[in-house]
Amino acid sequence: MAFVLGINAYHGDAAACLIQDGKLIAAAEEERFRRIKHWAGFPSEAIRYCLDEAGIKLDQVDHVAINRDPKANIWKKLSFTLAKRPDFGLVRDRIKNAREWASIEEELGRAFPGERFRGQVHNIEHHMAHLASAFLVSPFEEAVAVSVDGFGDFASAAWGVGRGSEITVEDKVYFPHSLGIFYQALTQYLGFPHYGDEYKVMGLAPYGQPRYMDEMRRIVALQDDGSFRLNLDYFRHHKEKVEYEWENGIPAVGRLFTPALEELLGKARDKSDELTQKHKDIARSVQAMYEEAFFHLLNTLHRRHGLDAVTLAGGCAMNSVANGKVYRNTPFKKVYIQSAAGDAGGAIGAAFVVWHQVSQDPARFVMDHAYWGPQFSDDAVGELVAGKQQALADERCSVERVQDEAELCRRTAQAIAEGKVVGWFQGRMEWGPRALGNRSIVCDPRRADMKDILNLKIKRRESFRPFAPSILREAVPAWFETDDDVPFMMQVYQIREDKRPEIPAVTHVDGSGRLQTVYADTNPRYHRLIKSFEELTGVPIVLNTSFNENEPVVCRPMEALDCFLRTKMDVLVLGDTFISRREAAEGTEPAGSEANADAADGMADTGTYAGGRTRRVVP
Incomplete structure (x- = not known):
């Protein structure tokens, strides 16, 4: 009997899952136990629940899989740092974050005093974990696999093809270009400052008209290979330290856009300001620009591979409006998106990558429901x-x-x-x-x-x-x-x-x-x-x-x-x-x-x- 514990930590939506002999038996987000939305940090309570659900102790866990690898894309990181010479605070924070991820064994020791983890820790590159979180639990034997989010391991998107129990990554979009950052920055501009507020812009968009598409296309440029690039004049994240904090487990992100965005679109809305028709039209234009880039990528991948099925993951795969247009705007005939498409889901992806690596078992688990959390008796x-x-x-x-x-x-x-x-x-x-x-x-x-x-x-x-x-x-x-x-x-x-x-x-x-x-x-x-x-x-x-x-x-x-x-x-x-x-x-x-x-x-x-x-x- 083999157990793999999957973890998403030190980021919003911290979470854990547990796989037993290739089958998911428990999964939960830390926020549900801590009672703080999008809780960030080490998911000790979610881990505790998973172990209790399986009836095991920490020393019975064979492998811990983490959805981040500090060594991934290292040459891209070094070349960017040497070429762009960003603010030292930005570099210092990334080094500090990497050190925190290196202390998983210590975190487990603090969370479970008197118990000892005797297994092996595996670092799985962030977007591989995302891709696996959808494809490796999908019903498809073969599919295009796509991950799009803010950033993880110096990349914001990755895509490739999944076959059987393996995923081949074809290409990525690297820092500082990101559709997730584009949507988050414009969410902040529209006066929704909290981590995870992007869904509010998605909900507001149908009340407007896409009257600002010319401006949006000055911010996001589509590339011939299906990818995208940001006009960095409108963003801070690549050259300045943008605050990302999780004091008391509450994630908070500093302002991502520069004054140039206000020169382009007008004064940013304060969260207490009235929502005007202009704000609704900008929201609609933001959603339309995201969809334009998203479907550009999907259509390029369909032309390249000719497969009928696609799996989607990453924070941007939470954009249910765009997801519902895949059949209308691309030739894909089948779509799979698991219930925790964002960073929490990376815990499951990392765990299944490790399971297939260590077991060499080609059999696939299919996640056809989302009921993996705690239950309680009538007594x-x-x-x-x-x-x-x-x-x-x-x-x-x-x-x-x-x-x-x-x-x-x-x-x-x-x-x-x-x-x-x-x-x-x-x-x-x-x-x-x-x-x-x-x-x-x-x-x-x-x-x-x-x-x-x-x-x-x-x-x-x-x-x-x-x-x-x-x-x-x-x-x-x-x-x-x-x-x-x-x-x-x-x-x-x-x-x-x-x-x-x-x-x-x-x-x-x-x-x-x-x-x-x-x-x-x-x-x-x-x-x-x-x-x-x-x-x-x-x-x-x-x-x-x-x-x-x-x-x-x-x-x-x-x-x-x-x-x-x-x-x-x-x-x-x-x-x-x-x-x-x-x-x-x-x-x-x-x-x-x-x-x-x-x-x-x-x-x-x-x-x-x-x-x-x-x-x-x-x-």
Whole structure:
């Protein structure tokens, strides 16, 4: 029996996974345990979870695989330093970072006192780890493999071909040119300064028009070989020290753009400034420029290799809008993107590279679901609820254990159909940033006001950001302009025009939706819930958003219950335990009604909630 521990560390989205004899058995991001978004540093708690899930100690791990190799691309690094002579602070930070990566054994010793790691540490080049994180767990025996991100090991992109259990890297884009840096810099320019805010620009883009493409093409230039180059006049990262910090585990990146960008596009937006139509048009132009470069690369690779399948990885592979246009804008017929396409996923890629190297086993593992995190028993839920009786009584909640799954799903579907906001906590936690039906908030997609209700009651996020539809796999072609498998919510497709009025809560302004296809064999309970909703309403879709309130997605039942109690969520389903806020007094408006929404928007909350049948109230 052989174990390989994969790690992404000292960077945003620190994570760990564990492979046993070539099969993934556990994977989780550190943020879920630390409760700090995008937590950066050493993922000790994620490692601890993986070992506990396998029932082993550190000394039973044979190999540790890390998704970075300080020795990779060394000649490119030296030639750049000698030719460009960047700020000393930039060089010093890179040396310091490399030293931190060299102390993995020491980190393991601190995290697991009294235990000893006896295995071997392997450094896997950053983009090889990305490429492997998609291709080596895909269903394809042969595919073009592409990785695009900010930077890792002095490169921002890599591509090649995967065959069997091997990947041949054909070429790369090296520092300082990067599509990820382009998107991140323009995200900062638009007034979204936090690490990981790029998805906000993607969500804002459909509200604008691509009126700034001439300016975008002055920033990014496409090359004949399929690659791209930045006009470095608009960027700081190649010549100055740009702060990258993770104090207390919170990653923060300094300003990436120069004053020249403001000369080109006008004054940068402050995060507190109003979003104008100009900002929306720039967002649309940024997205369009990214897509132009992305599809230029993919089309070049298809002409070169003539393969039907492509696997995508790297932080830029989180751009679900572009991913959903691959079939429309390239000749590729099959796409695979795993659920943690960004740096967290590099832990899995590194681990599988090492596994195939040391085992010489050509057999491939296929990741067809994302449920690799912690799970909790109904007994643990029962103990938690018993300890929270007073808090539940104060909130006028009823608590029932419903062990018949059909009845549990029917009752939950009924609550959704009544317009209630439901926390749905089941099984193993999802791997990656998306809630995929085990740590989800689910609502009725038919209600045009549901997006506003969610933002008022729980999410408290920008109004332009869409919510996603989870749909029964068998119903996809009737509702979307595709028949693709999208298990990880990584692609956006157009909703059929005649269906859009039926599901306004998950239909974006441009008629699209970032769908998740739900399968009976990989998540039977979530599939059954949606099927129950379809039987009640005729709609095989629920609105699905992450179970959190401006924090990482909940991991443990305690966090789910705390989120329920401090927000205006109506129902919480913890495994078999059904918790609901008691029905409103007769004559009051239900939760989410216009009257209550107005009250929540600017006046004292009424404290009333939509009712169902009378149930036992916690004493």
